[in-house]
Amino acid sequence: MQGNVASAEGALAAGCRFFGGYPITPSTEVAERMASRMPKAGGVFVQMEDEIASIAAVIGASWTGKKAMTATSGPGFSLMMENLGFAVMTETPLVVVNIQRGGPSTGQPTMSAQGDMLQCRYGSHGDIGIVALAPNSVQEMHDLTVKAFNLAERLRCPAFLMADEHIGHMRERIDLPDTVEVVDRTQLEPGTLPFAAGPGLVPGFPTFGKGHRVHVTGLTHDERGYPATTDPEVHAALVERLVRKVEGARREIADYVVTNPDAEVVFVCYGAPSRAVAQLVADKPDEGIGVLRLRLVWPFPEHALAEFSNATAFIVPEQNLGQIASEVERHTDLPVVPVPKLGGELHTPAELARVYEGVRR
Amino acid sequence: MKLAIDERRCKGCNLCTQVCPYHIFRPGTAANRKGVLVPELDRPERCTNCRLRNLYGRTLCGVCQLTCPDQAIHWQSERPYEPVRIEVEY
Amino acid sequence: MSFEDWLRADRLPHIWCSGCSNGTILNCTMAAVDMMDWDPDRTVVVSGIGCSSRAAGYVEADSLHTTHGRALAFATGVKLAEPSLNVVVFTGDGDLAAIGGNHFIHACRRNIDLTVVCMNNLIYGMTGGQGSPTTPLGALSTTTPYGAAEPAFDLAALAVAAGANYVARWTSYHVRELEKAVKAGLETPGLSFIEVRAGCPTNYGRKNRIREATDQLEQFRTRSMLKVKYDRLVAEGKPVPHDAIVVGEFVRRSNPAMGVAP
Structure with a gap:
C-alpha cells in the first residue's frame, strides 16, 4: 500500500x-x-x-x-x-x-x-x-x-x-x-x-x-x-x-523511539531521514550508535534528550537547513550537529557515517 | 397595544421618523443621558398596530420596528385595557 | 415568536453606528427566519469579517464568526457535513466580492443549500471607509480620494451567472419586500443570494454627500427601480437613469443543488 x-x-x-x-x-x-x-x-x-x-x-x-x-x-x-x-x-x-x-x-x-x-x-x-x-x-x-x-x-x-x-x-x-x-x-x-x-x-x-x-x-x-x-x-x-x-x-x-540509550553520539531524527539512520545503525551494530527517533515532533519532547545520559553530541539529519536541529540546540548544552540535505534526495547511510565518524573523533 | 422606544438601544438615527406612514415619530429635541436625541412620539395611539393588533391577532404594518436598526421599537401590552377615543386623519 | 426572539438580548445594543442599515437587514432576515418556524437549536448562522459579519454574534442560534472572506467556505463545510441544519450566511461587499470572490462563485456553482444575505454598503466600513469592489465609479472613499476609478461588481448578476437558484436585490428601505425575498430564499433549495443595498452614514455617506441616514433611505426610495420596469425600459431601448438601483427578483429556478436536507 x-x-x-x-x-x-x-x-x-x-x-x-x-x-x-x-x-x-x-x-x-x-x-x-x-x-x-x-x-x-x-x-x-x-x-x-x-x-x-x-x-x-x-x-x-x-x-x-x-x-x-x-x-x-x-x-x-x-x-x-x-x-x-x-x-x-x-x-x-x-x-x-x-x-x-x-x-x-x-x-x-x-x-x-x-x-x-x-x-x-x-x-x-x-x-x-x-x-x-x-x-x-x-x-x-x-x-x-x-x-x-x-x-x-x-x-x-x-x-x-x-x-x-x-x-x-x-x-x-x-x-x-x-x-x-x-x-x-x-x-x-x-x-x-x-x-x-x-x-x-x-x-x-x-x-x-x-x-x-x-x-x-x-x-x-x-x-x-x-x-x-x-x-x-x-x-x-x-x-x-x-x-x-x-x-x-x-x-x-510524547512519542519517540530510543535506541542505544548508553550511546555517546546520538542521532535525533524523524520522518524519512530516520530510515537512513536505521540503516547506519544496522550497518555498524558494534558501534552502539544512539538514536532518538521522534514520532511526535511538536510539542517537542525535550526530556527525551535526557534519556541519553552519556551523550556527548547530537547529530540531526533533516531534509531542511536545520529546523529541528535548532530546537534541539535550545534544550541542550552539548554540541548539536545539523546534517541538512536539500534537493529531495535522502541522506545516504554513507554520508551519515562520515558525519558520525567526524563527531565521534 | 402601546408603542414604545427603548432609550437604552436607540441611537437617534431618525429612520423611524421617515418610514412611519402616520408620522408618529418626530425627531427628538432633548439629548438623553447618552447624548442621543431619541425621537418623540406624536399621538402614538394612531398607530395601526396599536389599534388593531389584538383584533387581527398579528402584526399590522410594523415597518418602524423592522426598519429600526437598533431594535429599539416595540409594542407593550396595555393592561387593563383602556378604551381611548382617537381620530384617524385621512 | 418574532424576530426579536431570535436576537441575543444580552448582546444588544449592537456595535453598529447610528443609522447603519445592518440592523434593519438583520431584523428583516430574522423575521423571515421566524416565519419559517425553524428550530433555533437546528439553525446555524455563519459570517466572515466586517461590519456585516458581526450580525452572526447577535443571533440566538449556533453562530460561526469566521475569517475574512471565507464565510461561504465554512458554511459549505457545515451544510455538507450536516444537511439537516438550517444555515444562513451574513456577509458584506468586501467580504463576499473581494477577498471571498472565489468562494462566492463556487458556492453559487455548487448551488449549496444556503441562504446568503449580503449587506452591500459600497464600502469597507469596519476599517474606516476604504473603497470596495462595489464602490460606484466616482464615489469617494479613503482609498479613492479622487473618486473610484474601477468599475463596480453587480453582485446579483454575478450570482445569477454563477448558478445560484434564487437571487434578489432590495435595499434597506424595502423592509417588507426584503423580508419576503429572504423567506423565498430560505424556502428555495440550493443557494439563495439576497443582495441588500445598505447605507453607511459614517463612512460612505459622510464622504458622498449623504450625511444623514434618512437621506440615504430617501435615495434608496427614489432611485430604486423594479427589475421588471428596468427590463422593459431596456427592451424598449429607452434610457435608464445611470444611478438607478435595480431591485426585485433576478432569478428563481430549481437547478440541481447540494447539501439539501433529505
Missing part, C-alpha cells in the same frame, strides 16, 4: 467522516482515496476551490461534530495558515496531512523535503499550540494518522501529520488492524460555559445543532464565547490557555 493511501485508511479507521481538499502534488492520493472511500463510509468528500476553502470547510464540518481532515503540501499549507490560527483560537479539532515537498514557493513538487516543520508550529500569526507527528513508514502513515485524530479530539487543536514525499509515495506491506483505539471529543456539559477550561484546560465541545446556541468567533472571546477584544486580561488568559493545554501535555503525549 502507498503511504498516502495508508493515511486515508487510517483517517477512516479513526472515524474521519469529512474530507475537504484540493489537488496538490505529492499529497493528491490522499484526496483520491478519500473520494472513492468516503461515500461508502457514510461520510462526505468535497473538492473545494482552493486550500483556504478546504481548511475552512473542514473547520465548519468539525463544528457539526464530524471528524474532519484535509491533505496538502507546502504551497497549500501556506494558504491554510490563517484559518489554522482560527482553528486554534476556536479550539476546533481537525487533522491536516502535509506531504512535504521542496520549497520555498512552488519549489520541487515531486521531491521530498521537511521544510515546513517550523511553519506548522509557528506559521500562523499569534501564539498557537498545535500537535505534529512525523511518520517514517507506510505503517506509520496509517497509525500516526489515527493518533493525530485522537490527539486533535482530545486537545481540541489542529494536529498535523508532517510526512514527506518519500514516505507519502513509498509502497510497503502494512497491517491494517480490524479496530483502532479511537478518542472522541468530550461534549460540553449543559450548564457549563462553552469556552471555560475543563479537564486539562480543554473545554467540552458545544456541537452545532445540539441546542448550545454557542457563538464561535476568531476574535478574542470570553468563556461564553462572546467577543472581548479590548480586555487585556481576557486575551492573555485565553491565549495562555490555548498554548498551555497543548504544551502542558508534552510529557504525556
Whole structure:
C-alpha cells in the first residue's frame, strides 16, 4: 500500500467522516482515496476551490461534530495558515496531512523535503499550540494518522501529520488492524460555559445543532464565547490557555523511539531521514550508535534528550537547513550537529557515517 | 397595544421618523443621558398596530420596528385595557 | 415568536453606528427566519469579517464568526457535513466580492443549500471607509480620494451567472419586500443570494454627500427601480437613469443543488 493511501485508511479507521481538499502534488492520493472511500463510509468528500476553502470547510464540518481532515503540501499549507490560527483560537479539532515537498514557493513538487516543520508550529500569526507527528513508514502513515485524530479530539487543536514525499509515495506491506483505539471529543456539559477550561484546560465541545446556541468567533472571546477584544486580561488568559493545554501535555503525549540509550553520539531524527539512520545503525551494530527517533515532533519532547545520559553530541539529519536541529540546540548544552540535505534526495547511510565518524573523533 | 422606544438601544438615527406612514415619530429635541436625541412620539395611539393588533391577532404594518436598526421599537401590552377615543386623519 | 426572539438580548445594543442599515437587514432576515418556524437549536448562522459579519454574534442560534472572506467556505463545510441544519450566511461587499470572490462563485456553482444575505454598503466600513469592489465609479472613499476609478461588481448578476437558484436585490428601505425575498430564499433549495443595498452614514455617506441616514433611505426610495420596469425600459431601448438601483427578483429556478436536507 502507498503511504498516502495508508493515511486515508487510517483517517477512516479513526472515524474521519469529512474530507475537504484540493489537488496538490505529492499529497493528491490522499484526496483520491478519500473520494472513492468516503461515500461508502457514510461520510462526505468535497473538492473545494482552493486550500483556504478546504481548511475552512473542514473547520465548519468539525463544528457539526464530524471528524474532519484535509491533505496538502507546502504551497497549500501556506494558504491554510490563517484559518489554522482560527482553528486554534476556536479550539476546533481537525487533522491536516502535509506531504512535504521542496520549497520555498512552488519549489520541487515531486521531491521530498521537511521544510515546513517550523511553519506548522509557528506559521500562523499569534501564539498557537498545535500537535505534529512525523511518520517514517507506510505503517506509520496509517497509525500516526489515527493518533493525530485522537490527539486533535482530545486537545481540541489542529494536529498535523508532517510526512514527506518519500514516505507519502513509498509502497510497503502494512497491517491494517480490524479496530483502532479511537478518542472522541468530550461534549460540553449543559450548564457549563462553552469556552471555560475543563479537564486539562480543554473545554467540552458545544456541537452545532445540539441546542448550545454557542457563538464561535476568531476574535478574542470570553468563556461564553462572546467577543472581548479590548480586555487585556481576557486575551492573555485565553491565549495562555490555548498554548498551555497543548504544551502542558508534552510529557504525556510524547512519542519517540530510543535506541542505544548508553550511546555517546546520538542521532535525533524523524520522518524519512530516520530510515537512513536505521540503516547506519544496522550497518555498524558494534558501534552502539544512539538514536532518538521522534514520532511526535511538536510539542517537542525535550526530556527525551535526557534519556541519553552519556551523550556527548547530537547529530540531526533533516531534509531542511536545520529546523529541528535548532530546537534541539535550545534544550541542550552539548554540541548539536545539523546534517541538512536539500534537493529531495535522502541522506545516504554513507554520508551519515562520515558525519558520525567526524563527531565521534 | 402601546408603542414604545427603548432609550437604552436607540441611537437617534431618525429612520423611524421617515418610514412611519402616520408620522408618529418626530425627531427628538432633548439629548438623553447618552447624548442621543431619541425621537418623540406624536399621538402614538394612531398607530395601526396599536389599534388593531389584538383584533387581527398579528402584526399590522410594523415597518418602524423592522426598519429600526437598533431594535429599539416595540409594542407593550396595555393592561387593563383602556378604551381611548382617537381620530384617524385621512 | 418574532424576530426579536431570535436576537441575543444580552448582546444588544449592537456595535453598529447610528443609522447603519445592518440592523434593519438583520431584523428583516430574522423575521423571515421566524416565519419559517425553524428550530433555533437546528439553525446555524455563519459570517466572515466586517461590519456585516458581526450580525452572526447577535443571533440566538449556533453562530460561526469566521475569517475574512471565507464565510461561504465554512458554511459549505457545515451544510455538507450536516444537511439537516438550517444555515444562513451574513456577509458584506468586501467580504463576499473581494477577498471571498472565489468562494462566492463556487458556492453559487455548487448551488449549496444556503441562504446568503449580503449587506452591500459600497464600502469597507469596519476599517474606516476604504473603497470596495462595489464602490460606484466616482464615489469617494479613503482609498479613492479622487473618486473610484474601477468599475463596480453587480453582485446579483454575478450570482445569477454563477448558478445560484434564487437571487434578489432590495435595499434597506424595502423592509417588507426584503423580508419576503429572504423567506423565498430560505424556502428555495440550493443557494439563495439576497443582495441588500445598505447605507453607511459614517463612512460612505459622510464622504458622498449623504450625511444623514434618512437621506440615504430617501435615495434608496427614489432611485430604486423594479427589475421588471428596468427590463422593459431596456427592451424598449429607452434610457435608464445611470444611478438607478435595480431591485426585485433576478432569478428563481430549481437547478440541481447540494447539501439539501433529505
